[in-house]
Every structure is written in structure tokens, then in C-alpha cells.
Amino acid sequence: MxxxxxxxxxxxxxxxxxxxxxxxxxxxxxLDGNSLGALPRATPARMAETVEREWGEGLIRSWNDAGWIDAPTRVAAKIAPLIGAKPDEVVVADSTSVNLYKLLMAALAARPGRRVIVTEPGNFPTDLYMAQGIAAGGQVEVRTAPRDRIIEAIDETVAVVMLTHVHYRTAEMFDMAAVTTAAQGAGALMLWDLSHSAGAVPVDLGAANADLAVGCGYKYLNGGPGAPAFLYVAERHQALLTSPLTGWMGHAAPFEFGDDYAPCPTMRRWLCGTPPILGLAALEAGLATFDGVxxxxxxxxxxxxxxxxxxxxxxxxxxxxxxxxxxxxxxxxxxxxxxxxxxxxxxxxxxxxxxxxxxxxxxxxxxxxxxxxxxxxxxxxxxxxxxxxxxxxxxxxxxxxxxxxx
Missing domain, CATH: 3.90.1150.10 (Aspartate Aminotransferase, domain 1)
Known part of the structure; x- marks a missing residue:
């Protein structure tokens, strides 16, 4: 050409x-937006608004007046169409690594008697490291298999299969629906990492009947360095699965300040600490770049x-x-x-x-x-x-x- x-x-x-x-x-x-998305023109003004007016003038009142308290679900609702999810199946919280930990632990708890996490060698390091950290206690095993033998590795001992939809090194993409069906057919839950997918390739978690997913906000979603991540739990699992990180923001009534934890009945149960409002503001501006696309x-x-x-x-x-x-x-x-x-x-x-x-x-x-x-x-x-x-x-x-x- x-x-x-x-x-x-x-x-x-x-x-x-x-x-x-x-x-x-x-x-x-x-040509590195798959590592860190470029700066949206609207982000500096949105950040300034958050810092100078909402924080500087509104002070603590902005949790209500500026909608800070609803930011994790409001921003998540803007991610949902990009991954084929319902708005009430996604929440923005913490980092991809922390969200992987939450969902892996929740999946293991939901499959008593099964102790194996299946993944592939060469998966993104944090995915492997989080699984290995969980297995270090001696009660869980991490089983790796080449991608062309993943399905063979799923048996009655497997609690959860954790794979990255688009491989970070080669960009090779799994058939999400086929692998999900195989995992569920063996009685396991399927956890997808969408960090190199969301905002770049078609993802339809609903059509694939996916169980769980995570993804980051700073690559194709243009949320800025260290942007908050997101996690997805299919509606059918939400009453069963509970976060192992039972922080106050995941409580059913966090501002009643009770001594005993009771999980929120919605996706807010996956929140842990106070939401990072500056990061959420930048991520919301990044997601606006997809408007009308x-x-x-x-x-x-x-x-x-x-x-x-x-x-x-x-x-x-x-x-x-x-x-x-x-x-x-x-x-x-x-x-x-x-x-x-x-x-x-x-x-x-x-x-x-x-x-x-x-x-x-x-x-x-x-x-x-x-x-x-x-x-x-x-x-x-x-x-x-x-x-x-x-x-x-x-x-x-x-x-x-x-x-x-x-």
C-alpha cells in the first residue's frame, strides 16, 4: 500500500x-493503547471539576450532592454494554488483581469439595500469581494446561477455570462460549479476564452464559494510569457468592456502622474500602469516548x-x-x-x-x-x-x- x-x-x-x-x-x-489508553481531552476538565468544585467546595457533602457514593455502580453501567452485561451485573472496584482474588475465593467457596483452579501457563502474571497465592495455604491446587488442552483438564475436582480472553502477549483469543460451556458442563465456574478485550473486541458475557469476569480500566477504556478495575457476576450467582474481603462499603447498610458484617444484596457487596473518587472520575471521562460508537x-x-x-x-x-x-x-x-x-x-x-x-x-x-x-x-x-x-x-x-x- x-x-x-x-x-x-x-x-x-x-x-x-x-x-x-x-x-x-x-x-x-x-501503538500502545493496549497497555495504557491515551488521554481523553475531557479528562483534565473533569478531574479539575472533581478536585476544585466537588472536593474543594462541596467537601464531604459531595458524597451525596455530586453522586460520589453511586460512582462505582454508575460507572459500571457504562462498562456493561461493552462487555455484554446487564448494568446490575457489574461494579467498579479496586484493581484487577484484587478482583481476581475476590472472585477466585468466592468461586472456591461456592464449590465445596472441589479444590482446583484451572488456568494456562503463560497467562498474564497477576492472574497466575493470585491463584498461586491462594494455593500457598495448601488447600487449593493450581492446575495449568496448554490452551488446546484446557477442556481436557477440567474434571470433577475443578472449582473454577480462570482464563484471559485475549492473550496479553500474542492476542490469541479464546472461544468464550465454547470454553464456558465446557467448564460449566463439568460443574465448574468460569472466570474470564477481559483486560485486553473490553473496549477493543466484541464481548458478550450474557450470550456466552458467563459466570464471572474481571477487567481493568486503563487500557482500551482510557481511564488513566492505575484506573479502577471492574468485576462481573452473572445475575443468577449474585445471591450465592460473597466477597471474601468484607469491607464496610460492601455492607448492606454501611452507614449504620454495625459491628457485624451483612453483605449488600446487590453488586455493591463486591466493594471493599472507600471508592477512589478521583480515579472513578477519570474512568468515567474515558468511557465517554465510546459515546455514540x-x-x-x-x-x-x-x-x-x-x-x-x-x-x-x-x-x-x-x-x-x-x-x-x-x-x-x-x-x-x-x-x-x-x-x-x-x-x-x-x-x-x-x-x-x-x-x-x-x-x-x-x-x-x-x-x-x-x-x-x-x-x-x-x-x-x-x-x-x-x-x-x-x-x-x-x-x-x-x-x-x-x-x-x-
Whole structure:
């Protein structure tokens, strides 16, 4: 493809004006929204409003007057359509790691006599670490199986299956409905991590009959660094499952200040401590970037961007090997290529103004966020990468010695 042809795709793109909702630095091609979403233009003003008026002037009154107390469920209701959930099946709380702990422990308690958590090796580290931490007490076992043998690993000893819908390294995507059906057929609960899915690929928890899910707010949802996460519990399980972290905000009547815990009958039972209002304000502004956007069109553009990048890189960059599924229905919204010197190549590429990231041992990873990424940017990124590889400019001690590539 020529650069002019890429520009023509942008001119015909019905989503092109969504880019105006973001503050993107000049001279940078940002292909890492799958790690940290770009800053929405509305966020600074929303944060200022929260700090200066709601906190500064309203003080404690803003828990009621500014709706702070309802923020975890109000913001969750805006996430629900992006993941195929009902508004009353989602709540925003804590981090993805903490939410994984809550749901794993709740699932184990709901399946007495079963002591196994099934997952895959190479799952996102925090998912594995949380499961391993639970198993460290000696009463629970973590069983890993390659993704093509996950279903075989689910038997009558399994309480919960925990998998990431879109793999963080390769973008390979599970068939959510098929795996969920298999887990439930063996009597286990199914827990999905949607951190690399929500806001990027179609997710329909309801149609898949999913049991449980978690996801983060700072990647495709554009909530800012460390944004609060979300968790999902299917309506049919809500009366049965209770959070193991029985903090005061999860109480049925937190402001009665009773000594004994009684769980809230709604999704608020999954709250623990006081909601992080500044983080929730930023996340709410991030979710507003999806207003009026057709999720199907969003996904189609993301995959078209990825297809273009794969075609250009394979045409121009010998020495790189595609490490993501070629078929768009089998992948999320990022693409990884393997290179034996991936770390210095990515460091040099970032120095040239193309921001992707590196995942060891050898993967160059590029995210395609259709809300703000253009076809011309993708074309230029592949061209700059080709020039970098051809010139050997990456083979420099400055890039090899750099401490971290995100």
C-alpha cells in the first residue's frame, strides 16, 4: 500500500473524527493503547471539576450532592454494554488483581469439595500469581494446561477455570462460549479476564452464559494510569457468592456502622474500602469516548488496522516473524512480531517516535486502538520499523542498555 492509499482509507473512515476526543502528542505514533489508553481531552476538565468544585467546595457533602457514593455502580453501567452485561451485573472496584482474588475465593467457596483452579501457563502474571497465592495455604491446587488442552483438564475436582480472553502477549483469543460451556458442563465456574478485550473486541458475557469476569480500566477504556478495575457476576450467582474481603462499603447498610458484617444484596457487596473518587472520575471521562460508537464498526476498524500493519511489516521487514493469529476472528486488537533482538529494536523504535512495547523474551507488541489510531499512522509505523531494521540503527548500546521498555 502507498501512503496516499492509507490516507484515502482515513478519509473514508466513519470513525475518524473520534480521534478529536483525545489529546495526542505531535510527532508520536502511539501503538500502545493496549497497555495504557491515551488521554481523553475531557479528562483534565473533569478531574479539575472533581478536585476544585466537588472536593474543594462541596467537601464531604459531595458524597451525596455530586453522586460520589453511586460512582462505582454508575460507572459500571457504562462498562456493561461493552462487555455484554446487564448494568446490575457489574461494579467498579479496586484493581484487577484484587478482583481476581475476590472472585477466585468466592468461586472456591461456592464449590465445596472441589479444590482446583484451572488456568494456562503463560497467562498474564497477576492472574497466575493470585491463584498461586491462594494455593500457598495448601488447600487449593493450581492446575495449568496448554490452551488446546484446557477442556481436557477440567474434571470433577475443578472449582473454577480462570482464563484471559485475549492473550496479553500474542492476542490469541479464546472461544468464550465454547470454553464456558465446557467448564460449566463439568460443574465448574468460569472466570474470564477481559483486560485486553473490553473496549477493543466484541464481548458478550450474557450470550456466552458467563459466570464471572474481571477487567481493568486503563487500557482500551482510557481511564488513566492505575484506573479502577471492574468485576462481573452473572445475575443468577449474585445471591450465592460473597466477597471474601468484607469491607464496610460492601455492607448492606454501611452507614449504620454495625459491628457485624451483612453483605449488600446487590453488586455493591463486591466493594471493599472507600471508592477512589478521583480515579472513578477519570474512568468515567474515558468511557465517554465510546459515546455514540458502534462496537461492530470499532472492532472492524481495529482489525483492518492490524491487517494493514501485518501486510506492510511482512512486505518490508525480513527477520520478523508474526507471533499473533493471522485470522482476525482469532485475535484481539494487538499484534506481536518476534525478533531475536526485540528489546533494543523496540527501544530504538520508541526513540524514533513509534511507541509500542516489548514482551519477553522476543516480542515486539503493537496495539491498534480504533478510537484514535489512523491508517496513515500504521503505514508510517511499518515504514519506520523497516528503515530501522535495514539501517541496523537499533544495534546500539544505548538501546541494549536501556532499563525498561514498557
Amino acid at each position: 502507498t501512503r496516499d492509499e492509507a490516507r484515502a482509507l482515513d478519509a473514508a473512515d466513519p470513525l475518524r473524527r473520534l480521534r478529536e476526543r483525545f489529546a495526542l502528542p505531535e510527532g508520536v505514533i502511539y 458502534d462496537p461492530t464498526a470499532l472492532y472492524a476498524k481495529g482489525q483492518a488496522l492490524a491487517d494493514l500493519f501485518v501486510a506492510e511489516v511482512e512486505a518490508k521487514c525480513p527477520g520478523l516473524t508474526l507471533a499473533s493469529p493471522r485470522e482476525r476472528t482469532q485475535r484481539g486488537s494487538h499484534i506481536s512480531f518476534a525478533h531475536t533482538d526485540g528489546f533494543p529494536v523496540m527501544a530504538a523504535l520508541i526513540a524514533r517516535g513509534v511507541i509500542g512495547d516489548f514482551r519477553g523474551p522476543d516480542l515486539l507488541r503493537f496495539g491498534f486502538t480504533p478510537l484514535y489510531t489512523s491508517f496513515e499512522e500504521v503505514w508510517r509505523a511499518a515504514d519506520i520499523l523497516a528503515d530501522l531494521l535495514a539501517s541496523g540503527a537499533w544495534d546500539d548500546e544505548r538501546y541494549r542498555a536501556r532499563g525498561k521498555v514498557t
